[in-house]
Amino acid sequence: MINKLVKKIQQTKAPVVVGLDPMLSYVPEHILKKSYGEFGETLAGAADAIWQFNKEIVDKTWDLIPAVKPQIAMYEQFGVEGLKAFEKTVSYCQEKGLVVIGDIKRGDIGSTSGAYAAGHVGRVKVGSREYTPFHEDFVTLNPYMGIDSVKPFLDVCREEKKGVFVLVKTSNPSSGDFQDRLVEGRPLYEWVGEKVAEWGADFMGDSYSYVGAVVGATYPEMGKVLRKIMPKSFILVPGYGAQGGTAKDLAPYFNEDGLGAIVNSSRGIIAAYKQEQYASFGPEHFADASRAAVEAMIADINGALEGEK
């Protein structure tokens, strides 16, 4: 799957991932009206609305991008109905040939981590049968509990040729509370980055590892250091756009082969029609606004990368 991701990035010339993190406040009135009309103002109605919203955005952007990253919290908040919409979104994106990164940030120990791995990237056995409940291609993981929490995912991913992105340095302001604390003179995130490189070393695709890292766009200096610590790990970069990261900040996250990073934008793409510069599309054509925003993001990032050469 890491090979597919690399290939799709090369084909699309777009090291970007669209974050499918739908909030009901992003969903245009005409979709809400239709879903609530059919299902009422219920959890099923909300789930239908975010699914219809996603579908239209995917229909209008899939040919431009290699991957999507649905944030499971935005679905889980609507309970099982929301999680049905999550699975439907994963399936639909995969039908369109997109790589799906499930932003689940799970992390637990032993058999518990194994259960998450089975449900998200593996197979779960029921009697003599096997099922793949959420079937993402990659997932994000929280490393605080150590290798015990990551290894069950690696075991499953090895079998299924899927991969993970481990949180190393997140994009939020308080990521420094613990991640930046100095351990033997070096910030904790560097130690986590070293573990990611170590875990990934014997789990390689053609040119990159199946074990990637999450490093926020909002900390380019740290991105530069982490790029060197984990040369074979793909870096998933949140924080571009709405959170304040600019294209110029992104160059250090890439390797000299022009690969090695994939930049996420969520709100900036899926709620583009709410921004002044895309307002002329109007709520009816919100997905066309998303397409325009994707095109602008690709140009912005490629421009900045060209400028570095």
Added chain:
Amino acid sequence: MINKLVKKIQQTKAPVVVGLDPMLSYVPEHILKKSYGEFGETLAGAADAIWQFNKEIVDKTWDLIPAVKPQIAMYEQFGVEGLKAFEKTVSYCQEKGLVVIGDIKRGDIGSTSGAYAAGHVGRVKVGSREYTPFHEDFVTLNPYMGIDSVKPFLDVCREEKKGVFVLVKTSNPSSGDFQDRLVEGRPLYEWVGEKVAEWGADFMGDSYSYVGAVVGATYPEMGKVLRKIMPKSFILVPGYGAQGGTAKDLAPYFNEDGLGAIVNSSRGIIAAYKQEQYASFGPEHFADASRAAVEAMIADINGALEGEK
């Protein structure tokens, strides 16, 4: 809810929580047969089996214990059907008057964390209506992303009078990978413990805070230090029994009022009938074996606490 937890511990004289972490391999053949007979060897069949298994254990133990802790991974692995069984389990335990600690270990930033909080301990708005999808009383949280990831939960919990347990020092062998690393001469988990005390200080119940901590039974020396750092935080203690923690190890986790900690056992209770000492109950009476194991656990812990006085 922290007041309810304290009161129930005092009433039952049992500082224990039963971990409802059902694996299909724990579920006796006669239940599997019935569920598969009705739903086939499907995810719905698996979900029904773990629900029936849980229900019988709760029916046989609810009067002895203050709380249960369902581990969501064990349900999530069966997809949306599994999560229906999770919600059903939460509801059923609450009907029995039990405090429900959702072991979800979520952690994300800003609005994303807010979405998890709404779905698990709060309310989610759909049009003019509000829903409480998973409605646990407490949840466990992963602190790696810092206060940004915890605060949205605290905001919701304050409104709903619910609470959290933040992972401080987990019970697994590799918890030391990052949690034990020295920061200014002190292990990271102590710094996390200090933050827990700080976050909890202005969010107090009658005698304990709504912000608790998870500290594994397998590290009693660390438990002793953390007890002092977080005097007003309840400590949720996993790792007793199957993971190797003994009752003697547990004394340091309690305050002098005999409160302040609640000890979890999962496999040791719910799969008790598979242990030699409870084998005579047989698979048909698995829940009676669980009751006997709960009684033994309570006696074991209270005996050790008495011995300390």
